[in-house]
Amino acid sequence: MSSSFPTANKPPFNPFGWLIAGIPVMDRYIIGELIPPFIFGVGAFSSIGVAIGVLFDLVRKITEAGLPLTLALEVFFLKLPYFISLAFPMSMLLACLIVYSRLSSDSELIALRSCGVSIYRLVLPAVLLGLIMTGITFVFNEAVVPAANRRATITLNRALKGNEPSFREKNILYQEFRKETTPSGERENVLSRIFYAREFNGKEMKGLNILDFSQNGLNQIVVAETATWNPIDKTWDFFNGTTYTIAPDGSFQGILRYKKQQLQLPRAPLDIATTTTDPIEMNIAQIRQYLATTGEGGNVKETRKLRLRIDQKISFPFVCLVFALVGSTLGVQPQRGGRRATSFGVSLVIIVFYYLFTSICEAFYQFGILSSLLAGWLPTLTILVAGVFILMRINR
Template sequence: VSRGADLATVVRAFSYLLPSIFSVTIPMAFLLGVLLAFGRMASDSEIVALRASGVSPLRLLRPVVSLSVLTALLTFYVYAVLGPAANQAYREIIFALIVSRARNDVTPRVFNDDLIPGGTMVLYVSDIAAETGQWKDVFIHDTRNPQQPKVILARGGQLTIDKANRRVGLDLEHGVSYSFQPSTPGEVAADNFETGYFPFAYEEFFPKLPLAKGDRELTMAELSQRVRELRAQGRAKDTPRYEVEWHKKLAIPTACLVFGLLGLGLSLGSKKEARSAAFGLSIAVIFIYYVFIRLGEQAGDTGLMAPLPAVWAANVVLGAAGVILLFLNHREAAFDPLDPRHYSALLPRIRTRASSRGPAVSSARRPPTSGSTRWSSPRSGPSSCSSASWTSSTTCSRTRSRAPSSSTTTRSSARRSCTC
């Protein structure tokens, strides 16, 4: 609006920003929906009822994964297909607004020094035709080159901007150009012309609008082509930002799958109010994810990390957290990730399992204890025990099972008679 845009142009420019917004809000909305749906089921004890009916919570993965795939495809189309075209269209609108403002800012009978940022050129026109925008009686004082300043006088002129080639200049008619050097102020070079074109450097006229397409305005095919071109030119150090953007066009849609796993794992064990817990968890997860993405993008652009691990680290970390939560909810009755008591209960189990992995002693080499049956080592072979001993063992076991009320002495003697 400050650049003279009408309401229709503002609405059109805002619509071109929607793909970039939707590429972030679609995964967020999906995560919030998963947390709300399954968090409500958990708070209403419907998950407990499913467990009691013999239904595993992992069965709930089927609808979640199906919706995750559909949401990921939609996000990919919005971010990787619509996004570059919309960003390019938005850039064209900004370019047109800057051009329109540059033409409209020239005021007749006023010394205009803001045509080029920095005030290195002063423009004066006596009048401007309302129909064509043609300038009349043009005066220009050009000090862009301090070693050779110029003064240009012309009967007519106009500002021309080539959008396709991003060129900016002045078309002047019936004029003369005076140039001199400060070292010899008495010598002036005059150049008469009927028509003349005086170009401006694009970076001078549009300092905040780059000439080439940015990485977010390129499709995946164009990004791959740009990387190949830079490597062929020996500029491999300029490729990381294009490779990072290429991986982002796949990693951000894949986040829908990660959010599905993580949302299901977080909501199954939650016993808090579904709505408040869902909003809090979704905000926390989204914040963590996009902090990971932003840090990875900066690390990849600057070369601190390779583009692949820099972009995909967030998906790997949060995806692993989702799988772990699903596993814990499958093993436990209900694992609430926000309840510290579950973590304190897990620590003794972890220590017990770690200690049980020590060197085990074979039961064949273990020394016999009193009152237990002594079996020979397998290395001694079956000849150490007679067939009568095996028969006695079978008979003793049958006798004990049929006469449970026998005395301790009888059982001890039977056990001794079965010993090899």
């Protein structure tokens, strides 16, 4: 005789059931309420951004420059990830304001508070969701946005100019430094060579001038019509040029004209010429690699801008977490009536303040008042401190 158990009411197999079962019912409820307005916010804010930042310009290029519609659509969708990434923090703020304001106006938060749930525990689901979105935003900004923006630029330039200018075309300058020990025993950077090319067409450098200071003073000047990088020998091939040897007293010691000459110079000038310097087309690793390549010889203004962008790229994803804290904190305050109509307006005020303060910090950094680290993190930290202060005040 065999026994069997009824299986009609057995729940379907769920491989993530252990994870869901570990989340308290209140957290699941609040997070479930946050997701729909968050998705709505991403769609709304990214649509506004892409319409203002891309759509109008593409329409003008279609009508005035003859940009094909298919390529315009391709550029439009390639630009979309950038505005989606900008919408993540704003949508987090909007969702928290809407949901927590509704819970407060419907007295659901009062019921939870009467059961002994603290304010800190009420905002925890929003903070956790904000933390998750922080990680997603960081990965999205590093893996998707720069590549999509770069591809959009190349596609647009190829369509309008008939080429693919993935390189710097004019005035390539590279300064090579070496380490030397001073009489006091300290190590310092000393200029070794200056590499200058008037033009780069994607294959060869044109109008080259090399100043060699490797022997403690200007000792050689190399001038050439063109030069190309030789990947096999890992040298530069210079064509149709002249080498001037300089004596210690500054006079010409010798002049050598050549058709072709190989020089043992670093590949760095080619890396500088072929690397984009637009921060929205570079991730953090690419910016750091570019700064390491240019070293102390890079354009000072450009170098400072890129150093600031590194800190901003690191701090920006954490705005999702900060906005989640601020939005939920403002929303849990007791409400007599619904604030759904004003949530969007409050979000815009906070967002405008954040970006305005970001611009002010950038200006202070350019004037040397703030460091790149402080200028990149101060807007986020300011709103974080304000959110924590409001939260502690409400909890009293």
